[in-house]
Amino acid sequence: MIQYHVYPGGLKRIVTFSFDDGSQNDVRLISLFDKYRLKATFHLNGKNYIGKTENVKAIYQNHEIACHTLSHGWPSRMPNASLVTEIMRDREILEKISGYPVTGMSYPSGSYNSNVISVMDSCGIEYSRTVKATNDFDLPEDFLEWNPSCHFKSAMPLAERFLRDIDSQWTKPLFYIWGHSHEIRNEDDWEETEELLKLLANNNKIWYATNIEIFDYISAQKMLKISADERIFYNPTATDLWVEKDKSKIIKIPAGTRIIAD
Numbered sequence: 001m002i003q004y005h006v007y008p009g010g011l012k013r014i015v016t017f018s019f020d021d022g023s024q025n026d027v028r029l030i031s032l033f034d035k036y037r038l039k040a041t042f043h044l045n046g047k048n049y050i051g052k053t054e055n056v057k058a059i060y061q062n063h064e065i066a067c068h069t070l071s072h073g074w075p076s077r078m079p080n081a082s083l084v085t086e087i088m089r090d091r092e093i094l095e096k097i098s099g100y101p102v103t104g105m106s107y108p109s110g111s112y113n114s115n116v117i118s119v120m121d122s123c124g125i126e127y128s129r130t131v132k133a134t135n136d137f138d139l140p141e142d143f144l145e146w147n148p149s150c151h152f153k154s155a156m157p158l159a160e161r162f163l164r165d166i167d168s169q170w171t172k173p174l175f176y177i178w179g180h181s182h183e184i185r186n187e188d189d190w191e192e193t194e195e196l197l198k199l200l201a202n203n204n205k206i207w208y209a210t211n212i213e214i215f216d217y218i219s220a221q222k223m224l225k226i227s228a229d230e231r232i233f234y235n236p237t238a239t240d241l242w243v244e245k246d247k248s249k250i251i252k253i254p255a256g257t258r259i260i261a262d
């Protein structure tokens with residue numbers, strides 16, 4: 001029996017963060033993320049970044065820049081044509097800054113419905129985060145409706161549970177924390193935020209990833225070809241992949257290779 005629940009480095013746990021809207025606080029927050037070698041995604045509104053290429057690129061270089069629409073309306077209240085413009089113009093501005101295709105998003109004001117989701121694919125958006133806390137550690141069934149574990153202001157008890165159960169085969173793999181850096185208002189808030197990062201950092205059982213790195217890895221895993229007797233593995237992607245065989249053996253299938261694993 002093969003199971004997919006193994007991530008880069010053969011690890012079984014993932015921690016990711018995302019912060020919406022962009023603010024001056026992102027600079028200080030990112031310095032903490034870099035200090036603790038954690039990864040985050042920053043969902044930005046392009047209208048605030050027109051013509052600001054170089055400086056913004058340097059701030060976010062170790063993290064992911066992703067869409068949050070051009071001007072932060074309510075997607076569920078927009079005609080489709082308006083929503084398409086809001087996303088495509090945001091992408092263009094953010095791609096000029098980042099230098100890579102920006103295909104991640106979070107719904108501004110957490111606003112979405114089935115119609116909004118149906119527009120995402122036409123705009124080249126691969127995942128979009130909601131604001132519905134699961135208080136659990138699920139991977140999303142639908143990446144266009146990616147519910148986070150919790151907001152960062154209430155993450156401490158969940159972080160403790162995640163770490164306590166880190167070796168349990170019953171616990172789900174992904175701890176996803178979201179928020180806004182502008183919610184960090186005073187030195188007490190900064191201290192609390194740093195405590196959370198410190199608690200989750202430097203754990204050799206956790207893969208620290210941006211949102212899009214998780215999407216890309218899971219997507220690549222689904223491309224894996226496995227023989228019926230589960231001995232031959234072909235990885236046609238450019239990403240090293242890992243799977244678990246018979247609940248005991250972790251198998252690495254390097255990018256672009258075919259291997260035999262008994």
Ligand SMILES: [Zn+2]
Pocket residue numbers: 020021068072107108109
């Ligand atoms: Zn927002």
